Amino acid sequence: MRTKALLADTTSVTLRPRYEGSNICTWIGFKHVNYLVEEAVLIHFARSGASARLLYEEHGLGLDIVRLDTRVLHAFHLDDEAEAEVVPDTSDADSTLGFKVTLRVTRGGSSLKAVTATVRVALRTDTYLDAPGQPPGELARFATERLGTDAPAADVAVPELPADADERAVLTALTEGRNAHAWKWTIPYPYCHFTERLQMSGFLRLMEEAKDRFVAARGISIKTLLDDRKWIPVVPRSTLRITGEALMEEDLYTVYTVEEIFKDLTYTARMDCYVLRDGALALTATGRIVHGYALIENRRDWRLVPFDQRVLDAIGGKASAR
Incomplete structure (x- = not known):
């Protein structure tokens, strides 16, 4: 294991987005852009002799991405090749490993910076087996017995629940007085890893679903705007942070709250995920996503468009949106 390489060397690798991420025309959605970032970091570990498999099988350490902050500057298309660069980042003096990831893509013969991301990784000691x-020795200082113990204080107020609160009461407490949508969901094993816990890619899938559920509840579902005007949602930035552990087959309460609408062009929404334990809510993840809309001009091109009144009313929670 070349720990010095893991903590100091730069890794460069060529990656391609997966076919699954091409949902509308040939553009790749934000979730699969983040998957490219994740894959680049995993390759950096593997090339340093500390692959996720080796860390778990030989040392009982689960490699968990616990923080992810990604900016998308240029869209990826199906069959694009991403030139990924992973640079270790020691700017945060906590017990996680940090990395800066850059993805570049070729357009018209020029290499463009398409994505920048910062990533924090925890090495979770396995307690299941x-x-x-x-x-x-050199990685011992990064080992943790539980995810979220070193997470910065979350700027999220966790509501108190009445005694013996049922599902409806919990959802009401999470959304009351807020421009929000929430639902309860039982965590299935395909969203988990290391036998028991929900992983970062699972939370990314939830963030995508939260947007889908929110706009559908407001009368402007993805298909509605596609059919009416050929508008698609686009994501210039997403952030996500694991603040605690959510376990397989636990009930997870997810809340999607609109925080800001900026110049009729983008809006920022926060996603918070909770589990209910001993009658109290525990925050397990929180993040933000910035959304805009783009008009499909042809099978290859799109352009950003401002929100019209119907969309503004829907996002803002006004009754006229229905």
Whole structure:
């Protein structure tokens, strides 16, 4: 294991977005852009002799991405090749490993910076199976017994619940007085890893679903705006942070709250995820996503468009949107 390389060297690798991420025309959605970032970081670990498999099987350490902040500057298309660069980042003095990731794409013979991201990784000690041996000496300081113990204080107020609160009461407490949509969901195993816990890619899938559920509830579902005017949602930025652990088959309460509408061009929404334990809500993840809309001009091109009154009313929670 070349720990010095893991903590200091730069990794460059060529990646391609997956076919699954091409949902509308040939553009790649934000979730799969983040998957490219994740893959680049995993390759950096593997090339340093500390692959996710080795860390778990030999040392009982689960590699968990716990913070992700991604800006999309240029859209990816199906069959694009991304030139990814991973640079270790020691600017945060906590017990996670930090990286800066840049994805470049070729357009018209020029290499363009398409994505920039910052990533924090935790090495979670496995407690599901028999206790493992000691982690490698140089990585011992990054090992943690539980995700979220080193997370910065979340700017999220966790509501108190009445005694014996049922599902309706919990959802009401989470959305009351807010421009928000919430639902309860039982965590299935395909969203989990290391046998028991929801992983970062699972939370990204939830963030995508939260947008889908929100606009559908407001009368402007994805298909509605596609059919009416050929508008598609676009995402210039997303952030996500794991603040606690959510376990397989637990009930997860997800809340999507609109925080700001900027110049009729984008809006920022926050996603908060909670589990209910011993009658109290525990925050397990929080993040923000910036959305705009683009008009499909042809099978290859789109352009950003301002919100019209119907969309503004829907996002803002006005009755006229229905």
